[in-house]
Each structure stands twice: as C-alpha cells, then as structure tokens.
Amino acid sequence: MRLAPAVSTTPLVTSWDLLGVGVATGVGALLLAVVGARAWWTARRRQPASERGPAGGIGRRQLLEQAVIAVFVAALAGLVSAATDYLVTASGRRGHRYRLGSAEALLEHLRRSPDPYYDPVGGFYVVAYPAGDLPRARLAYHGRELAGMEDGFVALDAACPHGGCRVVFCRSSRFFECPCDGSRFDAAGELRRGPAQRGLYRYAVGVEGGRVVVDTGWRVPGPPPGTDTTGQPPAGPHCY
Ligand code: FES
Known part of the structure; x- marks a missing residue:
C-alpha cells in the first residue's frame, strides 16, 4: 500500500535544510564565478604581457587573491546554509493542517523504515x-496530545526546545538527539538528557476518515523531565 502523494516517504532528502544548502551553494558558486571572472579579466587587462603566466593567464599574486576570495565565499555559503536551516526549523510552517496518508499505510511505513516519518515542509x-x-500515557497526557496517542501517533516538532536546532533521529540509539548541545529525547519525544528542560513540542495529530492529519496550529510544550511513558532504553550508541 502506498502513501498518498502528499506524503514524502524519503525523509531528509528533500528537507528544507538541504534546500538551504542547495540555494546557498548555488549563490556561492555564482558569486565565486562572477568574482573570479572579474578579477581574471581585470588582472589580464592591467598586466604587462611580460608578467603574465605561461599561457597568458594570471600571475601568482592574482591567483592568491582569488583563492582567498574563494575561501571567503565558501565560508559565507556555509553560514547562509546554516542560518537557513536554523530559521526554517525554528519557525516551521505553523497553523497548517497536513493530511498524510492512510493510518494503515503510515504505520506500515513506520514499521519498515529505520527512521520516523519526517515532514520537511512542516x-x-x-x-x-x-x-x-x-x-502510562493516560497518567501523563491529556486532551489532544493523548487523543493522538490513542489513535496510535505522536507528532513532534523537529525544533529542539533548548535552542531551536533541528533534532535528528539517531538510528543506533533510536532517540532524537540534538547536534547543537546534545539534548536527547526518546522516540516519543520525552526528555532523557538536557540541557533542554522539556520534551519535544507536540502538534495535534489524529486519524480523520482513515487518514492521519497533523494540525500545526495546535502546539504544546513537551512533558517535563522525568516523564517516561515508554521506558525505552537506548538501542545502541548515541550520535550526540
Ligand atoms: S539547541 Fe538542542 S540542546 Fe541546545
């Protein structure tokens, strides 16, 4: 059974951070090409023929200048990429209802995949x-959080509640882990190690007409430290 086309079953491949990397790298490469071409042309016009390189190219000094510019542009591209990732992850697209595939198909997907389902847009x-x-969940959660669990799902904000970095799912430990300061959360998003002070933020999720719907207009903080409804131990080494 296949998920509806709106559902991406290739987590991370099309994520916004990769889009950010692509855009930043493209802009960086373009800038680099423009700056390099301009420097080459200027140097070529100003240099006496006797000082040009063996094939009429640029001299050593210009080459060095261009190398410095290239490093600067590459660093700038990296910075823009990281900033894009941070901003998109921290803000997300709140207030939307995401209609995923059928509950059956999503459960099947989650059973087969080594990763949780990740929505790169939301x-x-x-x-x-x-x-x-x-x-145990009925003792710790209530309202729409609990309703989603009763339906079999939890929808977790990918932004770390500590500083907004995007948490990643560590395949070896099977925990969500934050690459920035090392907070860890179990697969239900419950806090296992700080510096975060709560579990991952939750969105409303439920099954409507057989399809899973995530409502990012409804978002609540994760449970406090000490909440452990699944008793999940790490399956292996942590990533962060
Ligand atoms: S941002 Fe995640 S632990 Fe600091």
Missing part, C-alpha cells in the same frame, strides 16, 4: 505510539 516528525504504553 518541520515535524510523526512516530507510532505503542498501544501497550497507553495506560
């Missing part, structure tokens, strides 16, 4: 919540 993860842990 900036959220969706994980399956184990039915066997619902009695």
Whole structure:
C-alpha cells in the first residue's frame, strides 16, 4: 500500500535544510564565478604581457587573491546554509493542517523504515505510539496530545526546545538527539538528557476518515523531565 502523494516517504532528502544548502551553494558558486571572472579579466587587462603566466593567464599574486576570495565565499555559503536551516526549523510552517496518508499505510511505513516519518515542509516528525504504553500515557497526557496517542501517533516538532536546532533521529540509539548541545529525547519525544528542560513540542495529530492529519496550529510544550511513558532504553550508541 502506498502513501498518498502528499506524503514524502524519503525523509531528509528533500528537507528544507538541504534546500538551504542547495540555494546557498548555488549563490556561492555564482558569486565565486562572477568574482573570479572579474578579477581574471581585470588582472589580464592591467598586466604587462611580460608578467603574465605561461599561457597568458594570471600571475601568482592574482591567483592568491582569488583563492582567498574563494575561501571567503565558501565560508559565507556555509553560514547562509546554516542560518537557513536554523530559521526554517525554528519557525516551521505553523497553523497548517497536513493530511498524510492512510493510518494503515503510515504505520506500515513506520514499521519498515529505520527512521520516523519526517515532514520537511512542516518541520515535524510523526512516530507510532505503542498501544501497550497507553495506560502510562493516560497518567501523563491529556486532551489532544493523548487523543493522538490513542489513535496510535505522536507528532513532534523537529525544533529542539533548548535552542531551536533541528533534532535528528539517531538510528543506533533510536532517540532524537540534538547536534547543537546534545539534548536527547526518546522516540516519543520525552526528555532523557538536557540541557533542554522539556520534551519535544507536540502538534495535534489524529486519524480523520482513515487518514492521519497533523494540525500545526495546535502546539504544546513537551512533558517535563522525568516523564517516561515508554521506558525505552537506548538501542545502541548515541550520535550526540
Ligand atoms: S539547541 Fe538542542 S540542546 Fe541546545
């Protein structure tokens, strides 16, 4: 069974941060080409023929200048890329309703995939919540958070509650982990290690007409430290 076309089943491949990297790299490469061509042309016009390189090219000094410019532009591209990733992850696209595939198809996808479902536009993860842990969940959650769990899903904001970096799903530990300062969250987004002070923010998620719907207009802070409804141990080494 396939998910509806609106659902990306290739997490991270088309994510906004990669888009940011692509845009920044493209702009950087373009700038580099323009600056390099301009420097080459200027140097060529000003230099006496006797000082030109063996094939009438640029001299050593100009080459060095261009190398410095190239390094500067590459650093700038990296900075723009990181800033794009941070801003998009931190702001997301709130206030939208995302209609994912059928609940059955999404559960099947989550069962087969080594990663949770990631929506690159909404900036959220969706994980399956184990039915066997619902009695504990009923003591710690309520309202729409609990309703989503009763439907079998949890939708988690990918932005770390500590500083907004995008948390990644570590395949070896099977925890969400933050590459910035090392906070860790289990697969249900519950806090396992700070400096974050809460679990991951949650969005409303539920099954409507057989399809999973995530409502990013409804977002609540994650549970406080000490909340552990699944008792999930790390499956292996942590990534951060
Ligand atoms: S931003 Fe995630 S731990 Fe600081």
